[in-house]
Amino acid sequence: MNWHRFHRLVFAAATVIVVAACGSTSTAGATDWSKQTSASGGGGMDALVAAAKAEGKLTVIALPPDWANYGAIISGFKAKYGIDITSLNPNGSSQDEVNAFDGTSRAPDVVDVGQAVALANTAKFAPYQVKEWNDIPGGAKEATGLWYNDYGGYMGIGYDSTKVPAITSVQDLLGSAFKSKVALAGDPTKSNQGLNGVIMASVANGGSLDDVSKGVDFFKQLKQKGNYVPVVGTAATVKSGQTPVLFEWDYLSASHGKDVPTWKIFVPSNAIIGGYYSQAINKQAPHPAAARLWEEYLYSDEGQNLWLKGGARPVRQAVMTAAGTVDATAAAKLPAVPGTPQVPSGDQTSKASQYVVANWSAAVA
Amino acid sequence: MNAAARPLGGGRRLPLSWLGVVPFFIYVGIFLLLPTGIILAGSLVAPDGSISLSNFAGINQPYMFKSFTGSLEISSVSSILGAIFGALLAYAVATGNPKGFLRRSVMSAAGVVAQFGGVTLTFAFVATIGTEGFVYLWLKDRGIEMYPNGVWFFDLPGLTLIYLYFQIPLMVLVFIPALDGIRPQWREATESLGGNAWHYWRYVAGPLLFPSFLGCTLLLFANAFSAYATANALLTQGGVILPLQVQALLTSETGSSSPGLAKALALAMIAVVLIVMSVYALLQRRTSQWLR
Numbered sequence: 222m223n224w225h226r227f228h229r230l231v232f233a234a235a236t237v238i239v240v241a242a243c244g245s246t247s248t249a250g251a252t253d254w255s256k257q258t259s260a261s262g263g264g265g266m267d268a269l270v271a272a273a274k275a276e277g278k279l280t281v282i283a284l285p286p287d288w289a290n291y292g293a294i295i296s297g298f299k300a301k302y303g304i305d306i307t308s309l310n311p312n313g314s315s316q317d318e319v320n321a322f323d324g325t326s327r328a329p330d331v332v333d334v335g336q337a338v339a340l341a342n343t344a345k346f347a348p349y350q351v352k353e354w355n356d357i358p359g360g361a362k363e364a365t366g367l368w369y370n371d372y373g374g375y376m377g378i379g380y381d382s383t384k385v386p387a388i389t390s391v392q393d394l395l396g397s398a399f400k401s402k403v404a405l406a407g408d409p410t411k412s413n414q415g416l417n418g419v420i421m422a423s424v425a426n427g428g429s430l431d432d433v434s435k436g437v438d439f440f441k442q443l444k445q446k447g448n449y450v451p452v453v454g455t456a457a458t459v460k461s462g463q464t465p466v467l468f469e470w471d472y473l474s475a476s477h478g479k480d481v482p483t484w485k486i487f488v489p490s491n492a493i494i495g496g497y498y499s500q501a502i503n504k505q506a507p508h509p510a511a512a513r514l515w516e517e518y519l520y521s522d523e524g525q526n527l528w529l530k531g532g533a534r535p536v537r538q539a540v541m542t543a544a545g546t547v548d549a550t551a552a553a554k555l556p557a558v559p560g561t562p563q564v565p566s567g568d569q570t571s572k573a574s575q576y577v578v579a580n581w582s583a584a585v586a
Numbered sequence: 587m588n589a590a591a592r593p594l595g596g597g598r599r600l601p602l603s604w605l606g607v608v609p610f611f612i613y614v615g616i617f618l619l620l621p622t623g624i625i626l627a628g629s630l631v632a633p634d635g636s637i638s639l640s641n642f643a644g645i646n647q648p649y650m651f652k653s654f655t656g657s658l659e660i661s662s663v664s665s666i667l668g669a670i671f672g673a674l675l676a677y678a679v680a681t682g683n684p685k686g687f688l689r690r691s692v693m694s695a696a697g698v699v700a701q702f703g704g705v706t707l708t709f710a711f712v713a714t715i716g717t718e719g720f721v722y723l724w725l726k727d728r729g730i731e732m733y734p735n736g737v738w739f740f741d742l743p744g745l746t747l748i749y750l751y752f753q754i755p756l757m758v759l760v761f762i763p764a765l766d767g768i769r770p771q772w773r774e775a776t777e778s779l780g781g782n783a784w785h786y787w788r789y790v791a792g793p794l795l796f797p798s799f800l801g802c803t804l805l806l807f808a809n810a811f812s813a814y815a816t817a818n819a820l821l822t823q824g825g826v827i828l829p830l831q832v833q834a835l836l837t838s839e840t841g842s843s844s845p846g847l848a849k850a851l852a853l854a855m856i857a858v859v860l861i862v863m864s865v866y867a868l869l870q871r872r873t874s875q876w877l878r
Contacts, residue, residue: 315839338839401717401737408823411838447736450717453822461718574840582652586741586826 255509258366259350260517263510266352269517270302272510279306279511282321282329283313287456287476289372290531297527298518304511315413319345324505330512332501335413337574339368339499340567346501349513351520356540361497371519372472372533373497375562376421377486379474384465388487391425391439394466400447404454404464405440406473410578413570415453417496418468420565420573425492430565433573434580441584449585456480470496471556472532486556495562497536522546529555622856628849641850650851653831657811657855660742660827664749665806671750672757672806673799679758680765693762696755703752704815711748712820715739742827745820749813753806760805764798764873801869808862812855828855 254272257263263272273279279298286292295306309327310317315334319342322328334342348366362369380388386398394403407415423429423436443449454464460480467474477484500519506512518524525535526548532555541547565573632638644650679692714721715732716739722732738744768791776786814829825831828851835848 314837316837316843317839320836335839338843341843401733405823408834409840410825410842411834411840413839416840444736447733450737451740451821451823463716463718570840571842574838574842577840578834578838578842579647579649582649582656582826585823586652586656 253509254513255347255504255506257509257513258348259354260352260513263513266517269510269514273304273508273514274302276508276511277304278508279304279331279515280309280327280329280507281306281331281333281515282309282318283311283315284308284333285311287473288531289472289533290527293530294519294524294527297523298515301518302514304514314411315339316411322503322505326507328503328505328507330503330506330508331515332503333371333498334368334501335498335570336496336565336567337413337570339363339501342501343367345504347504347506347509349502349516351516353520353537353540356520356537358536361536368499368501370497370536371500372528372535373495374470374472374533375488375556375558376417376492376494376496377469377471377474377488377556379459379467379469379471379477379484379486381459381462381465381481382483382485384462387485388466391422391489391492394448395442395446397446399466401450402464403443403448403466404450404452404458404468406454406467406469408453410574410581412453413496414470414473415468416570416574416577417470417494417565419577421468421489421492421494423492424494424563425489430563430569431572433576437577437580437584444585451585459484470533472534475532475554475556488556488559490559493558493560493562495564497564526551625849625852625856629846629853631846633844633846641844641846644844644847645850645854649825650831653825653828656742656826657828660746660749661807661810664746664753664810665803667746668750668753668757668806669761669799669803672754672802673761675754676758676761676765680762680768692758696758700752700755700759703813705819707748707751708816708819711739711744711751740820740823745817745827748816748820749810753810756809757802757806760802761798764795764802768794797869798873801866801873804862804866804869808859808866811862812859 252263252268252272254263254269260266260269263269281295284291284295286295295308298304299306309321309329313321315332315338318329318332318334319338322345343363346367348363350366351369354362354366354369357369378388378391378394385402386393386396388394393399405415405418407413407418409415409419419436419440420430420433421436422439423433426435426439428435440449450464452458452463454467454469456477458464459467459477471486471488474484474486500516502509502512502516519528520537522541525537525541526546528535529538529548529551534555535541538547538552542552629641630637630639632640675692679689682688711719713719716722717733717737725732733739739747772790773786776790781789812829814833817827817830818833821827821830825834832848832851832855835842835844835851837843
């Protein structure tokens with residue numbers, strides 16, 4: 222190689238690097254959506270839709286069809302964009318979701334995870350800001366868009382009003398009418414929902430978001446009275462009657478009404494525990510454009526109203542209520558909130574988790 | 587085993603008989619050695635990514651010991667009860683007519699039931715004596731409460747009951763060969779020498795059967811110790827036994843996920859099973875000296 226040619230090569234290489242660094246898309250023709258942090262950055266929504274359609278597929282994970290209306294959301298997305306969705310392991314945990322990031326073409330493109338998992342795995346996510354980014358409150362998103370809250374609700378105690386008396390306080394559950402009836406909707410040593418149930422019990426019994434021990438003590442008492450059923454409550458156990466009293470997110474509990482018409486939800490006014498789930502895009506998403514289009518769909522008025530129909534409170538609800546785009550019928554069906562909600566921070570969640578992991582089996586087993 | 591590996595012909599220059607076992611070794615390599623290697627390597631990776639033994643120190647916590655005792659408890663109780671009842675049933679079968687209906691039906695039933703496990707087995711029990719099971723409800727309609735002091739069924743006692751369902755038939759299957767090896771002539775010899783039933787059991791059959799009985803009990807222990815699917819379907823709360831603790835550590839979504847610790851725990855389980863199975867192999871060798 223002579224000097225002249227070497228010179229030209231260096232120049233060419235430098236040009237490529239500079240062009241790539243600028244994020245310019247004019248030279249390559251097709252946009253690399255895996256690098257785009259917003260739809261407009263990649264050429265606008267139409268370009269995103271076209272690219273996603275060209276990919277033709279999207280892989281989601283751990284989205285049960287009866288959880289926050291995901292069944293309707295998935296079919297809505299399919300119908301609107303003609304993109305096929307593969308739904309992996311619908312009953313998986315948030316941790317299962319990120320564990321499935323294996324770099325293969327079968328890995329999930331997007332995840333819907335609890336706060337603790339979102340915070341712990343930011344290195345695996347790609348930053349992205351949906352069109353409605355500014356509607357999401359500052360505390361409900363990571364500044365660059367690595368994760369952003371999607372929907373949430375409050376911890377409630379769902380119960381079959383034909384099998385147990387009306388519940389007016391968490392302490393009621395210690396009564397003899399609740400023998401072998403009270404369950405959690407998740408194993409608190411590993412499930413976000415289960416843990417929040419224990420946190421709620423703690424706050425209602427004189428504990429706080431920083432002190433979950435009262436909740437563990439409460440379940441220990443339930444166990445001693447023979448009221449606690451160590452079965453993870455699901456739609457199936459509620460339907461069969463195995464778990465007639467269930468600590469659960471209110472929006473999930475609401476869905477049992479279709480199986481058990483006498484199902485009611487109690488949210489204790491002295492312990493309103495709020496919790497949000499978060500969306501994030503896999504950094505190595507096999508279908509980067511479809512993944513981004515999925516997020517745009519979820520945060521559009523259409524997607525947010527679908528969550529609302531499932532009884533979950535979408536993160537843009539306040540803005541949409543002000544703008545008049547919210548589904549008023551669905552919003553009216555949400556249970557009233559009888560006080561000020563408290564939301565555990567990521568740090569509080571992980572401290573509570575450590576305590577519960579170390580003390581749970583001694584308390585209830 | 588050793589004899590089978592040696593070529594019988596002897597004259598061939600290129601013995602090809604080993605080809606037959608290649609699939610077996612590939613199978614063992616992929617499904618046993620490779621995963622063990624992955625667990626070993628993973629257990630040495632600390633949460634911060636460095637190589638250390640810190641995961642093994644992490645086992646040293648009260649709740650870990652609790653799942654250890656839980657596992658030991660259920661494995662011992664279900665293996666000892668399974669061994670006793672299984673041995674009694676096996677004895678009844680072995681002393682009966684070898685071509686009779688009892689033997690044929692018990693052996694085929696045991697062969698099927700010993701393999702029954704996992705979600706289907708748990709479901710069968712939940713549908714029978716769970717809090718919405720038909721036996722439970724039938725009794726309740728007649729004023730009998732099966733669980734007056736709280737439901738023990740969804741706890742270790744319930745799991746023990748379910749495990750017995752496959753432990754007893756397994757004991758029958760593995761213990762029958764030993765019983766079949768006991769010849770009636772030995773009893774006749776004892777009697778002709780003036781011994782009674784006690785002497786026969788104390789000095790002849792007992793010492794012959796005991797190593798096999800102990801070995802089979804250990805096999806049952808290992809069987810219960812490593813069972814996962816059945817327990818996972820029944821005990822959905824808390825890592826009450828080791829396999830469930832491992833699962834909890836792998837899938838926790840509340841910030842307590844610790845894959846390294848899970849693998850260290852899995853390695854500890856492998857060690858326990860390895861010890862138990864070594865003793866089993868030793869006892870089997872001793873048994874086979876007499877019973878062939």
